[in-house]
Amino acid sequence: MKIGITCYPTYGGSGVVATELGLELAARGHELHFISYAQPIRLTEFGPNLHYHEVNVSQYPLFQYPPYDLALATRMAEVAEIYQLDLLHVHYAIPHSVSALLAKQMLATARNGSKRKLPFVTTLHGTDITLVGLDRSYLPITRFSIEQSDGVTAISKYLKERTVREFDVRNEIEVVYNFVNCDQYRRDTPLADKRADYAQDNERILVHLSNFRPVKRVLDVVEIFDGVNREIPSRLLMIGDGPDRSAAEWLVKRKKLQDRVFFLGKQDNVQSKLAVSDLMLMPSELESFGLAALEAMACKVPTIATRVGGVPEVITHGMNGYLAEVGDIATMTRYALEILRDSKKLKELGEAARFEAQSRFCSTEIIARYEAFYARVLERSV
Numbered sequence: 001m002k003i004g005i006t007c008y009p010t011y012g013g014s015g016v017v018a019t020e021l022g023l024e025l026a027a028r029g030h031e032l033h034f035i036s037y038a039q040p041i042r043l044t045e046f047g048p049n050l051h052y053h054e055v056n057v058s059q060y061p062l063f064q065y066p067p068y069d070l071a072l073a074t075r076m077a078e079v080a081e082i083y084q085l086d087l088l089h090v091h092y093a094i095p096h097s098v099s100a101l102l103a104k105q106m107l108a109t110a111r112n113g114s115k116r117k118l119p120f121v122t123t124l125h126g127t128d129i130t131l132v133g134l135d136r137s138y139l140p141i142t143r144f145s146i147e148q149s150d151g152v153t154a155i156s157k158y159l160k161e162r163t164v165r166e167f168d169v170r171n172e173i174e175v176v177y178n179f180v181n182c183d184q185y186r187r188d189t190p191l192a193d194k195r196a197d198y199a200q201d202n203e204r205i206l207v208h209l210s211n212f213r214p215v216k217r218v219l220d221v222v223e224i225f226d227g228v229n230r231e232i233p234s235r236l237l238m239i240g241d242g243p244d245r246s247a248a249e250w251l252v253k254r255k256k257l258q259d260r261v262f263f264l265g266k267q268d269n270v271q272s273k274l275a276v277s278d279l280m281l282m283p284s285e286l287e288s289f290g291l292a293a294l295e296a297m298a299c300k301v302p303t304i305a306t307r308v309g310g311v312p313e314v315i316t317h318g319m320n321g322y323l324a325e326v327g328d329i330a331t332m333t334r335y336a337l338e339i340l341r342d343s344k345k346l347k348e349l350g351e352a353a354r355f356e357a358q359s360r361f362c363s364t365e366i367i368a369r370y371e372a373f374y375a376r377v378l379e380r381s382v
């Protein structure tokens, strides 16, 4: 198949999923065309069937708000026509599904006699529904573009149910869970950093991975780490960047933890850090899935997370990680200490986490589900 993928190219779960999906599909022989305003963060290599098309948005004094969604629609239609795309797959509803709808309509009414069908699939990731889509100014157009999509997927049951309940959309939404490449994400990856780069032999390594937006509650990460470190000498790897990074850095300084906490910024090969970590902290206000936890689980790193959104679909409390209520720092610290004090328990949880990742969320299985979904969409739109 020839597939166009549009996503936010910046640091965020939806862009990561979209890019990894494109790379996996290309490896299976499909021709992939990424269409976005910048090269997606994990798109670091190109092969004969991997292409990237940049969307240029013209600046003009009249445009206080340059119309990216229109430039994107135009580029989608161009790329679809020039490279004969079979379908578009957009990640994150706003504004990508609206642009895809416009591109589809443009091609259906092409003037040069080269009309073509361009079905599009929209994948809902989370804040496109839970935050942005529920803003009254975005709700009607988000609902419209979801309903106009030729196929809709959501990354968890929670997100599907919430979309149906709050948007009252009428078309079928298929749950296709996020995935991880279990060959690349594993404890014994040759890419792994050296533990000694971060910690001494008697120390534990905790890790957090996110885009440091308020919803991630990175200050809770620091508080939990502080509680742990008082009892068990530890280090904390903070991977990613975003609006709350400086608040976290100040808190680390106030607590005199600078030599214990490493702010590593945005990283391409997160598996190299996950593979030397002992415990992941994900105390988010909300997660529709929690891809960071899944990536850690594949590397035998259990997660302490909050019992929110789709997280309980990924982590089973007490089996392959621990769940607590949002903001309950004391309980999350207690769980962390319980696990880190007991090497046998830590190992068992890590093994169980890997098992869960491998048996339910491996790319081999999930990519095949996307392929089958595309095939059904194409069949319906002949």
Ligand code: GMT
Binding pocket: 011, 012, 013, 014, 015, 017, 092, 125, 126, 127, 128, 155, 178, 210, 211, 215, 286, 287, 288, 289, 290, 291, 292, 309
């Ligand atoms: O919150 C983020 O990390 C960014 C956001 C996005 O859309 O880029 O993530 C959402 O999509 C991820 C990938 O599907 C999910 O793993 C995250 O749980 C989800 N974030 C939220 O629901 C807050």
